[in-house]
Amino acid sequence: EVQLVETGGGLIQPGGSLRLSCSASGFIVGSKYMSWVRQAPGKGLEWVSVLYTGRTTYYTDSVKGRFTISRDDSKNTLYLQMDSLRVEDTATYYCARSNDYSNFFDSWGQGTLVTVSS
């Protein structure tokens, strides 16, 4: 059974850093395109970043230069390093796996809440 478990969220001051982790089971993280998707309180879904199997990365414009997506194949875990955090980064962050057949997310974690506030 595929499972994604995010950890690392919390309350952080503006300008601070946080690293989110997504531990995967039931499949190999390095064999799939893996993304982070966020959802601000009461708002819609927003894709944040993707890590391809070959380690190529892409980011939405608002986080470029501040966020870094990576993975540790030995731990089967995906990460999101978030630096220079802003109030507008406050959201629940989901780890999501892309499907091989079509570019959609076939598995999601339960999400971890990041609150950026002074």
Add this chain to the structure above:
Amino acid sequence: SYELTQAPSVSVSPGQTAIITCSGDKLGDKHVCWYQQKPGQSPVVVIYASNKRPSGIPERFSGSNFGNTATLTISGSQAVDEADYYCQAWDKNAYIFGGGTRLAVL
């Protein structure tokens, strides 16, 4: 950058057909998927590749995608279908979400 547009809300009576649309430039040339999200839960895909239904999703959910508009149709809507629905496409190495449509079944 590519954008997808959805109506903020749709309401339907139980047993009736709910139609939720998603528009974008030449969207019919892309694969579209639809997610259902209930309060406090993670999204779940109900339609992928514009018109395919994952295993475990009821047959009352169907999708189409032509021209500039993708459509999610829920035939015989039930109270359990009340949720937020998001369309999503892929464009130039980015996953694009629509703003979401809240479906009320009342």
